[in-house]
Amino acid sequence: MSNQMMTLKKLAELSNFSVSTVSKALADNPEISIKTKNKIKKLAEFYNYKPNITAKNLKERKTRAIGVIIPNILAHFFAKVLSGIEKEATEKGYNIITCISDESFEKEVKSIEMLANGSVDGFIISVSKETFVKENYKHLQGAIDKGLPISMFDRVTDKVYCDKVVINDFQSSYTATEKLIKSGCKNVVFVTPIHHTSVGLDRVSGYEKALKDILKRKGKPKVLVIEDYQKFTDSFTEFLKDNKVDGVVAADELSGIYTMNLLIGAGHRVPEDVSVIGFTDGILAGNSNPPLTTVDQRAVELGKVAANNIISRLEDSQKEAITYETTVLETYLIERGSTKFK
Amino acid sequence: MSNQMMTLKKLAELSNFSVSTVSKALADNPEISIKTKNKIKKLAEFYNYKPNITAKNLKERKTRAIGVIIPNILAHFFAKVLSGIEKEATEKGYNIITCISDESFEKEVKSIEMLANGSVDGFIISVSKETFVKENYKHLQGAIDKGLPISMFDRVTDKVYCDKVVINDFQSSYTATEKLIKSGCKNVVFVTPIHHTSVGLDRVSGYEKALKDILKRKGKPKVLVIEDYQKFTDSFTEFLKDNKVDGVVAADELSGIYTMNLLIGAGHRVPEDVSVIGFTDGILAGNSNPPLTTVDQRAVELGKVAANNIISRLEDSQKEAITYETTVLETYLIERGSTKFK
Numbered sequence: 058m059s060n061q062m063m064t065l066k067k068l069a070e071l072s073n074f075s076v077s078t079v080s081k082a083l084a085d086n087p088e089i090s091i092k093t094k095n096k097i098k099k100l101a102e103f104y105n106y107k108p109n110i111t112a113k114n115l116k117e118r119k120t121r122a123i124g125v126i127i128p129n130i131l132a133h134f135f136a137k138v139l140s141g142i143e144k145e146a147t148e149k150g151y152n153i154i155t156c157i158s159d160e161s162f163e164k165e166v167k168s169i170e171m172l173a174n175g176s177v178d179g180f181i182i183s184v185s186k187e188t189f190v191k192e193n194y195k196h197l198q199g200a201i202d203k204g205l206p207i208s209m210f211d212r213v214t215d216k217v218y219c220d221k222v223v224i225n226d227f228q229s230s231y232t233a234t235e236k237l238i239k240s241g242c243k244n245v246v247f248v249t250p251i252h253h254t255s256v257g258l259d260r261v262s263g264y265e266k267a268l269k270d271i272l273k274r275k276g277k278p279k280v281l282v283i284e285d286y287q288k289f290t291d292s293f294t295e296f297l298k299d300n301k302v303d304g305v306v307a308a309d310e311l312s313g314i315y316t317m318n319l320l321i322g323a324g325h326r327v328p329e330d331v332s333v334i335g336f337t338d339g340i341l342a343g344n345s346n347p348p349l350t351t352v353d354q355r356a357v358e359l360g361k362v363a364a365n366n367i368i369s370r371l372e373d374s375q376k377e378a379i380t381y382e383t384t385v386l387e388t389y390l391i392e393r394g395s396t397k398f399k
Numbered sequence: 400m401s402n403q404m405m406t407l408k409k410l411a412e413l414s415n416f417s418v419s420t421v422s423k424a425l426a427d428n429p430e431i432s433i434k435t436k437n438k439i440k441k442l443a444e445f446y447n448y449k450p451n452i453t454a455k456n457l458k459e460r461k462t463r464a465i466g467v468i469i470p471n472i473l474a475h476f477f478a479k480v481l482s483g484i485e486k487e488a489t490e491k492g493y494n495i496i497t498c499i500s501d502e503s504f505e506k507e508v509k510s511i512e513m514l515a516n517g518s519v520d521g522f523i524i525s526v527s528k529e530t531f532v533k534e535n536y537k538h539l540q541g542a543i544d545k546g547l548p549i550s551m552f553d554r555v556t557d558k559v560y561c562d563k564v565v566i567n568d569f570q571s572s573y574t575a576t577e578k579l580i581k582s583g584c585k586n587v588v589f590v591t592p593i594h595h596t597s598v599g600l601d602r603v604s605g606y607e608k609a610l611k612d613i614l615k616r617k618g619k620p621k622v623l624v625i626e627d628y629q630k631f632t633d634s635f636t637e638f639l640k641d642n643k644v645d646g647v648v649a650a651d652e653l654s655g656i657y658t659m660n661l662l663i664g665a666g667h668r669v670p671e672d673v674s675v676i677g678f679t680d681g682i683l684a685g686n687s688n689p690p691l692t693t694v695d696q697r698a699v700e701l702g703k704v705a706a707n708n709i710i711s712r713l714e715d716s717q718k719e720a721i722t723y724e725t726t727v728l729e730t731y732l733i734e735r736g737s738t739k740f741k
Contacts, residue, residue: 122513130481133682136472143472143499147506152513155497157485164489171464171494176518314686340475344656346688 063106072100077202086218122152123367124172126182128160128212133310133339134356135183138210141360142181149368162187166196173199178371179206181363184214186253192216208367210359212254213383220366221383222359226256229352229388230263233306233334236390238271240398242304242332248293248316249308250283260308260336289315297323303331310337313349317395332396347394355386362386405448414442419544428560464494465709466514468524470502470554475652475681476698477525480552483702484523491710504529508538515541520713521548523705526556528595534558550709552701554596555725562708563725564701568598571694571730572605575648575676578732580613582740584646584674590635590658591650592625602650602678631657639665645673652679655691659737674738689736697728704728 069076074097082089082097089097100106125142127135139155146153154177156168165185172180180200188194189212197217201207207219230247237245247264251257265278281296283289293316302320307313313335317327325331327347335342335351342349362384392398411418416439424431424439431439442448467484469477481497488495496519498510507527514522522542530536536558543549549561572589579587589606593599607620623638625631635658644662649655655677659669667673669689677684677693684691704726734740 120513130472130478130485131475131682133473133475136478139472139499143501147501152509153498154513154518155499156495157481157497159485159489167494171462171496171518176496176513311682318686340473340653340683341686344660344683344687 063104068097068101068104068106071104072097077198080202084218119371120176120178121150122154122177123364124168124177124180125153125155126158126165126168126180127155128158128165128183128185130157132337133341134211134337134354137339137356138183138360138363141357142364143360144357145361145364146368149364151364151368158185158188160186162191162193169196169200173203173205177205179208179367181208181210181367183210184212184254186251189214189253189255206367206370208363208370210363211354212256214255218381220370220381222362222366222386223256223383224354224359224386224388226259227263227266229336230260230306231267232263233352233390234264234267235271236398237304237306237332237334237396238267240304240332240396243272244279244301245304245306246279246281246296246300246302247306247308248281248283248312250286250289250312251308252280252282257308260306264306283312286311286315290319293319294323305331305333307333307335310335310339310341310349310351313351313395314341314345317345317347317349327395328397334390334396338391342391342393345395350393350396350398351391352388353391355388358386405446410439410443410446410448413446414439419540422544426560461713462518462520463492464496464519465706466510466519466522467495467497468500468507468510468522469497470500470525470527472499474679475683476553476679476696479681479698480525480702480705483699484706485702486699487703487706488710491706493706493710500527500530502528504533504535511538511542515545515547519547521550521709523550523552523709525552526554526596528593531556531595531597548709548712550705550712552705553696554598556597560723562712562723564704564708564728565598565725566696566701566728566730568601569605569608571678572602572648573609574605575694575732576606576609577613578740579646579648579674579676579738580609582646582674582738585614586621586643587646587648588621588623588638588642588644589648589650590623590625590654592628592631592654593650594622594624599650602648606648625654628653628657632661635661636665647673647675649675649677652677652681652683652691652693655693655737656683656687659687659689659691669737670739676732676738680733684733684735687737692735692738692740693733694730695733697730700728 065076065079069079079097082094123146129135143153158165165188194214194216197207209219209221213221213223234245247261249257261280268278279300283292305316307316313333317333320327320331327333335349336354338351338353342351407418407421411421421439424436465488471477485495500507507530536556539549539559551561551563555563555565576587589603591599603622610620621642625634647658649658655675659675662669662673669675677691678696680693680695684693
């Protein structure tokens with residue numbers, strides 16, 4: 058049989074496995090046993106199967122639209138990423154359709170279902186908080202199995218095999234903490250409203266590692282988890298009763314601004330008494346008083362790379378389901394008035 | 400012939416007019432001449448045509464998805480409206496698919512085309528700047544003619560017959576200007592980055608009318624149009640050379656914040672030397688220093704009403720294409736530190 062006629066579906070029929078299993082086996086997905094992989098790979102080799110045939114078939118039903126699923130539209134970071142995606146996609150002749158999961162697993166699943174029905178050629182996604190908690194990524198694997206590639210940004214998971222783009226969250230947080238300690242802070246606190254996400258956990262780890270490396274036994278990590286912004290003032294005020302604070306690393310922009318305003322309101326001076334660093338260089342950081350020192354999360358670039366990843370996967374048939382890349386963007390600290398670095 | 404069998408299409412065939420003309424004539428659209436309208440209406444009456452038959456037909460192909468087209472995702476106002484739409488739609492069992500026109504006519508047209516192809520049951524839209532300049536609304540009328548109702552918010556046009564929800568832009572701007580004058584301001588300037596939109600024009604008119612009513616001949620309107628945010632500092636600095644300013648009404652939130660920061664940077668005190676009022680109560684206003692006095696644009700409520708308008712049109716067949724409503728939401732001024740009202 059010539060490779061012109063062999064398809065994933067036929068391979069599935071011949072091997073008695075499902076299309077999904079065959080696809081995963083050829084992509085070296087660890088969900089599939091080595092025994093099954095070997096069986097399927099041998100069969101594919103025998104029939105001289107090249108996965109790009111599927112890609113070519115897919116090409117014919119192109120919508121030139123990409124579905125983007127973001128968790129929270131009120132966070133300026135995601136709006137900025139979206140603007141980066143839009144810009145890059147427009148340049149390459151693609152349209153963007155956006156759904157907002159609102160941090161809900163159910164809405165994320167529903168959004169994928171809705172758009173996977175012929176509206177888009179593939180997806181760009183940043184995973185919702187609830188999806189991380191549930192650890193259920195079947196809807197994403199399902200889209201890939203259906204021939205709709207996925208490109209992830211910022212909030213990513215190892216459980217789905219696809220192209221990803223992130224910043225170096227661990228290192229960024231480490232550097233921010235290190236800077237605070239070296240500028241004289243002895244009680245650096247980490248404040249996080251995104252504790253359950255991949256990026257939230259990486260940032261906490263970077264903070265903890267920096268404390269351990271630099272302060273040795275002299276500083277104990279203090280992490281204030283904000284479950285809900287409406288409880289921010291209460292949680293933080295309670296925290297201040299029992300804890301000394303002279304430095305704060307906040308896991309996003311809004312929590313950085315809230316921290317600063319709360320501290321100033323409680324009679325602390327920023328940066329004289331407490332230095333504050335936030336994540337994301339959004340619209341708030343440059344316009345607060347004092348302006349907030351931030352880790353530039355490179356939102357627009359994240360969006361551009363995420364768009365490029367999906368477009369090149371859609372256009373380059375050789376790339377299909379074989380190897381995936383994770384791009385790590387370097388961040389830098391934008392020093393403003395909320396810290397007293399030399 | 401019973402009304403069970405009469406459709407818009409049959410009426411079009413019988414009358415020798417297009418479906419679009421028949422639909423417009425029955426909806427009393429002023430594009431259609433009175434003569435044509437009378438002819439079509441008589442025919443419809445003769446065949447006992449009830450437009451809800453079409454609506455019932457439409458019901459069978461429901462996607463339970465609504466397309467939302469917004470001009471600019473980086474403006475917090477639109478993100479807030481979108482969150483209001485999402486909340487209301489979710490409660491009513493509808494999903495939201497969003498496209499961003501990026502203030503471009505072409506992208507707006509493309510977005511409508513893309514989603515009108517069976518992905519959504521109707522649209523919620525805030526019109527792009529470029530569409531206002533071009534005065535071309537055929538793509539919107541086209542969607543309506545196709546049986547996809549439209550609900551407009553904030554940036555609306557009289558040229559399209561559909562449900563609309565706006566705030567009282569004229570009155571809000573009038574009140575803000577009046578407040579500034581009554582607090583002692585003699586040189587109130589209006590700063591606008593949205594001069595070409597319906598809301599931008601209404602806000603300028605409100606400002607001008609207040610000056611005329613209250614200051615009589617003593618104050619001349621001074622409007623600073625910002626064509627591009629990147630030129631904000633240059634334009635404003637140039638303007639300050641030739642003009643005294645002791646009060647500013649800014650047509651959106653970001654221009655209010657920029658104005659304040661620019662004035663403070665140039666050595667003016669806010670509010671001692673200059674009072675500033677912005678539009679939109681977004682995330683910036685409450686977190687700036689001093690916090691910005693704003694006209695609450697009621698973004699979340701706008702979104703909820705816009706969602707309700709489209710959903711009730713989709714669900715209530717009697718409503719089809721007969722009368723449209725424009726809801727005007729009242730605004731109020733949120734007084735903060737950037738003004739010195741008593």
